[in-house]
Amino acid sequence: MLRRAGPFLRHFLLERNCSVGYSSYCSEAKMSRPVQARRLEGVDKNIWVEFVKLATTYSTVNLGQGFPDFPPPEFLKEAFSRAVSGEKHMLHQYTRAFGHPPLVKILAQLFGKLLGRDLDPMTNVMVTVGAYQALFCCFQAFIDEGDEVIIIEPFFDCYEPMVKMAGGTPVYIPLRPKAPKEGKLMSSADWQLDPAELASKFSEQTKAIVLNSPNNPLGKVFSRGELELIADLCVKHDALCISDEVYEWLVYDGKEHIRIASLPGMWDRTVIIGSAGKTFSVTGWKVGWTVGSNRLLQHLRTVHQNSVYHCATAAQDAVAEGFQRELEHYGKPDSYFVQLPRELQQKRDQLVQSLVAVGMKPIIPEGTYFLVADISEFKSEVPDVPNSDEPYDSRFAKWMVKNKGLAAIPLSAFYCEAHKGNYNSFIRFCFAKEDATLKAADDILQKWKLEKTAP
Ligand code: PMP
Numbered sequence: 001m002l003r004r005a006g007p008f009l010r011h012f013l014l015e016r017n018c019s020v021g022y023s024s025y026c027s028e029a030k031m032s033r034p035v036q037a038r039r040l041e042g043v044d045k046n047i048w049v050e051f052v053k054l055a056t057t058y059s060t061v062n063l064g065q066g067f068p069d070f071p072p073p074e075f076l077k078e079a080f081s082r083a084v085s086g087e088k089h090m091l092h093q094y095t096r097a098f099g100h101p102p103l104v105k106i107l108a109q110l111f112g113k114l115l116g117r118d119l120d121p122m123t124n125v126m127v128t129v130g131a132y133q134a135l136f137c138c139f140q141a142f143i144d145e146g147d148e149v150i151i152i153e154p155f156f157d158c159y160e161p162m163v164k165m166a167g168g169t170p171v172y173i174p175l176r177p178k179a180p181k182e183g184k185l186m187s188s189a190d191w192q193l194d195p196a197e198l199a200s201k202f203s204e205q206t207k208a209i210v211l212n213s214p215n216n217p218l219g220k221v222f223s224r225g226e227l228e229l230i231a232d233l234c235v236k237h238d239a240l241c242i243s244d245e246v247y248e249w250l251v252y253d254g255k256e257h258i259r260i261a262s263l264p265g266m267w268d269r270t271v272i273i274g275s276a277g278k279t280f281s282v283t284g285w286k287v288g289w290t291v292g293s294n295r296l297l298q299h300l301r302t303v304h305q306n307s308v309y310h311c312a313t314a315a316q317d318a319v320a321e322g323f324q325r326e327l328e329h330y331g332k333p334d335s336y337f338v339q340l341p342r343e344l345q346q347k348r349d350q351l352v353q354s355l356v357a358v359g360m361k362p363i364i365p366e367g368t369y370f371l372v373a374d375i376s377e378f379k380s381e382v383p384d385v386p387n388s389d390e391p392y393d394s395r396f397a398k399w400m401v402k403n404k405g406l407a408a409i410p411l412s413a414f415y416c417e418a419h420k421g422n423y424n425s426f427i428r429f430c431f432a433k434e435d436a437t438l439k440a441a442d443d444i445l446q447k448w449k450l451e452k453t454a455p
Pocket of ligand 1: 066129130131132133156212216244246274275276277278283286287288
């Protein structure tokens, strides 16, 4: 009877039973029906939980998770202080749902300049709770049951569950490493798409491709030629491009970040995703944005309106001021967009040296603040376990944090289940760290090197 009763009646009956002395029945009345929605099947495991816990328990130096341990720029902190303790008390209240007007205006101005087109702040820009929510809005807004979404491996791990939760099917294509020149370290540019393989992944069912340039975890900055290849296939198959460009300002060695939306035929089918967290080293603020045509963004607004609705006003106001300042200093030596990559490039080179010393083979990233290193030479020190379900890099990363106190993330975490085994001898480090943190990592690695060479 209880099962057949509707939810309100069921509640009423259970309450009644309790009040007339059926308390034992009531305490046993646990829910027996499955509570988990079908869309969560297969997406409930997440390696971050385990690795964050390991890092907290064992690490003395944590180069695992991707966030800076240095302070954000003074001008941005001051802007936030002004927003929360200044006279504009309305900054403590809701603002426009699709983006605080000063922020969408400045983003439209900046991206209009970068893309060479007039952007309407109200229809071509939408502010989100970090780039994470921008991604979520895209998949929810565009992907239907049966749609395929092409994901380039290695990929930022949330793409896969987000596609699945929207009812779509991820179709994976790996970047394939080419051997570097004799005696040279590999570069992230050596990891490339096979054009024929990429073309073979597009089909009638392809609704979108996710592009992440500069790429987390490799640090690859896609070249114009590579972007043209992707763009041509998108146009040919009438597919969307969800372009995650959160590391757009973090490119090194004079490389240029090219926006795929600026290529012929792409504006109409691309959503650009950005993050103040990465742009201004404030990952905790969770301010992100989408830029694109109104034809696309109108659907993101529907998802946003009916999910989070709104992002913290004070943080948006401070980010708007930050961009205002950057626009005024654009291209000048005191611009944060010039200074931050310059400092990070030095940190990258410092970490490369430390890793080489211990016998790892770093893949030099062209962008982002991540660096992937080859650990295949360590199999005598940390033996592989044949036929284990756990990829070698995961085993190695756990061993390293427990025995050396240094935390990193296994690269296999950035591959689909079927491909993890093919790319299981690399680990990812984050070098957006204070010099003291990188020095502490170097101390660990130098000590490790001495232990390896000791008779
Ligand atoms: N995309 C990529 C590639 C990322 O690395 C991250 C953060 N690690 C995000 C999106 C999410 O950014 P946010 O913190 O702004 O939500």
